[in-house]
Amino acid sequence: MAYSEKVIDHYENPRNVGSMDKNDPSVATGMVGAPACGDVMKLQLKISDEGIIEDAKFKTYGCGSAIASSSLVTEWVKGKSIDEAGKIKNTAIAEELALPPVKIHCSILAEDAIKAAIEDYKAKNG
């Protein structure tokens, strides 16, 4: 199966790979996994007191599409409010990366990672 140019670009030059201190109250951590392929995705957001995402890091073990989806998401969420970030849809990710139907679940995983991170933030700062 051929990957799109955008997927290859993110795969070869992933943006914002790394980790933040998950115990920092301003850091939200979203962990999600896909049993079907064993992919594991961690998305971390640094959120200001005003609820703006100042920084984002990811670490993903999975296929090229899963890595590209999480890499893209870190670019997209930066500067957004958590409400705006929570509205990012997997269809937009899949469209941007031109994911084939069998790889749609990678974009779902990335959307779910944002949601999980926001939930973590709300739980921490509720």
Added chain:
Amino acid sequence: MRAILDYFQLFNIEQSFNVELSYLSQAYQTLQKSVHPDRFAHASSQEQLLAVQKSAEINDAYQTLKEPIKRAEYLLNLRGVEMPNEQHSFSDTSFLMRQMELREMLDDVKTSNDVDAALAEAQRELSIEHQQHFDLMSAQINENSAASNALACDNLRKLKFYQKLNIEIERIEDSLFDD
């Protein structure tokens, strides 16, 4: 006309997670012989077609029951347990954190000073955890209550992550032999 048998009935074994593999393999071979094309050499083309279809079904059944994860999934399905869609993300955070650590451990194996020792240690750790989840799932399936079946389903999904880790560790092993 043919009755629709489930895979356990097909091999005439009890519907249970505990399958005697040697018995299953014998039953499989006996059944396959009964539909072997040689026996249908002089049969009508329709009978030949049915025999081929039956053979494929027997093969599917065998492949499903032989492999514990597939057997578990099939058995839970027969019991009417609602399996989460494969597209549905898994979000047990502490489990996934541990998965992340195990992946990182495998990454470290590749760059370790003593790769053989690091690989052996990783294999040991992985197999212990894999076995724990597997034993837990077996017990939950055998208990066969609504609650235990749901828990078994959850463990089944966890085991898939360990399957992936096992594939990864095999890949590391292969790459060591290549050098």
